[in-house]
Amino acid sequence: MRIVVATIAVLAALPTLAQSERPLVYVADVEPASPKLAQEAAALTTSLCGAVAKEKRVEVLCAPDVKQILSFAAMGSMAGAANPAATSLQTRMATIGYVVTGTLTSTKKDKDDVFTLVIAAGKKAEEADALTPYVEAATIRLEEQSVGKSTRLLDRLPEISGRVMKALLAPPPTTTPPPPEPLKKTTP
Secondary structure, three states: OHHHHHHHHHHHHHHHHOOOOOOEEEEEEEEEOOHHHHHHHHHHHHHHHHHHHOOOOOEEEEHHHHHHHHHHHHHHHHOOOOOHHHHHHHHHHOOEEEEEEEEEEEEEEOOEEEEEEEEEEEEEOOOOEOOEOOEOOOOEEEEEEEEOOOHHHHHHHHHHHHHHHHHHHOOOOOOOOOOOOOOOOOOO
16 A cells, blocks of 8 residues: 555656656557457557657657556545645646547458558647547648558557657748839839
8 A cells, every 4th residue: 555655656746847848748549440459559559659759859648657647546545545646647738738649440451451550640629628638630640551460550650750740840830921022113
């Protein structure tokens, strides 16, 4: 029991210690289209989160980590302990700037499985609840396919996440006014 309470205290402190001026990116679970894809989707979630976390210009919160912190907080509250981890996490999640989501599907083509990973990312929707962030309008949407094995998608995640982060962190386009029209000479 003491270990659970100590773990909750440490986890509650971590999100506040890591705060900085870098934007916070939430990597949601890759959603499997069917239960048989759950294991592959979980592996893709973990790998995608790790790949996004390599971008030094952002901070990252991963859905599996959030769920684990909330689970520890729930266990602690059942034992009568205070729930600082959940409160701290909710405060931290309110500062999420971007959300990365994914879906995994599988179809048959001839005798081979074709796995399709769709990644969408963009600014967090303004009306999104702090604990359930989502993207209203994706800044980038990528679709990657792998024939035969889903692990081929895992191998491509560093490149995929690089493209996603480049799109999310690109400076907003500037609209430059057109140059003024030259004055027309009039003859008197």
